[in-house]
Amino acid sequence: MDQTNNIQLSIKKYVIGLLVLTICCSSVFASEINIGIAKTIITPKGPIYLTGYANREKPATGVIHDLWAKAIVFQETNGNKTVIVTTDLLGLSHDISTAVAKKVQQKFGIARAQLLLNSSHTHSGPMVWPCLSVIADYSPAEQQIVSNYSNGLVDVIVNLIDSAIHKLSPMEISVGHGQADFAFNRRVPTDKGFVSGVNLKGPIDHDVPVLKITDKSGKVQAVLFGYACHNTTMVGDNYLVNGDYAGFAQIDIEKQYPGCAAMFVMGCAGDQNPSPRGTVLMLFL
Numbered sequence: 348m349d350q351t352n353n354i355q356l357s358i359k360k361y362v363i364g365l366l367v368l369t370i371c372c373s374s375v376f377a378s379e380i381n382i383g384i385a386k387t388i389i390t391p392k393g394p395i396y397l398t399g400y401a402n403r404e405k406p407a408t409g410v411i412h413d414l415w416a417k418a419i420v421f422q423e424t425n426g427n428k429t430v431i432v433t434t435d436l437l438g439l440s441h442d443i444s445t446a447v448a449k450k451v452q453q454k455f456g457i458a459r460a461q462l463l464l465n466s467s468h469t470h471s472g473p474m475v476w477p478c479l480s481v482i483a484d485y486s487p488a489e490q491q492i493v494s495n496y497s498n499g500l501v502d503v504i505v506n507l508i509d510s511a512i513h514k515l516s517p518m519e520i521s522v523g524h525g526q527a528d529f530a531f532n533r534r535v536p537t538d539k540g541f542v543s544g545v546n547l548k549g550p551i552d553h554d555v556p557v558l559k560i561t562d563k564s565g566k567v568q569a570v571l572f573g574y575a576c577h578n579t580t581m582v583g584d585n586y587l588v589n590g591d592y593a594g595f596a597q598i599d600i601e602k603q604y605p606g607c608a609a610m611f612v613m614g615c616a617g618d619q620n621p622s623p624r625g626t627v628l629m630l631f632l
């Protein structure tokens with residue numbers, strides 16, 4: 348529990364700035380549309396290998412907080428629907444996303460172009476088969492656990508979208524922007540090419556775009572917020588399942604707006620890392 352508490356305290360400082368800016372940003376546009384929202388827990392049941400770092404040598408040893416899949420469906424006046432699904436995972440495999448898209452087309456008549464599948468890219472989430480399968484040296488039994496979890500995600504996501512469609516009702520959308528300054532460029536130019544490090548002069552994007560969804564009574568039903576930064580404040584010595592900064596940010600927003608779904612949408616974060624970052628031990632030195 349000590350490690351869990353320490354991580355939670357450490358992560359707090361990353362998300363506070365993000366949250367304040369997210370909640371305070373003002374609306375610059377609002378319109379009414381039918382919207383449905385649903386969420387479901389996707390925390391693995393039992394020990395499973397985490398992914399994102401190649402130095403992990405054993406499955407996860409615990410859970411800090413639940414991982415979630417969340418869906419929001421926008422229905423235009425002509426009936427056309429657009430779906431955004433967010434998941435507290437490193438990513439979805441091509442097989443999973445293709446299978447989900449096929450079922451969504453068959454069951455709901457929603458085209459692939461109208462379906463956005465976005466993962467927070469937490470490096471403290473379960474391995475999703477076969478993404479990055481080469482980084483783990485695990486037994487056939489452990490691989491089977493990963494495969495079973497991954498295969499189950501297809502129906503979980505399709506059922507989630509089904510639930511969101513059944514909740515379609517008139518809502519209002521507001522759009523705003525905030526800023527958070529903990530992302531930095533991790534591509535450092537050298538005589539021998541780019542290497543991974545800290546490039547304070549490199550391109551960055553500190554924008555936090557926000558969609559706020561409110562119902563007829565003015566109650567906040569969903570907050571979609573994005574950021575372009577690798578979701579990796581914790582590194583490879585962490586063996587506790589959690590959504591990293593994006594997961595903690597969602598939890599805090601949902602505390603501030605009880606009953607709402609906070610959905611994190613990862614931006615173009617390939618060359619951006621959070622700062623500071625490190626092991627739990629380093630954070631307390």
Ligand SMILES: [Zn+2]
Nearest residue numbers: 399468470577
């Ligand atoms: Zn990564």
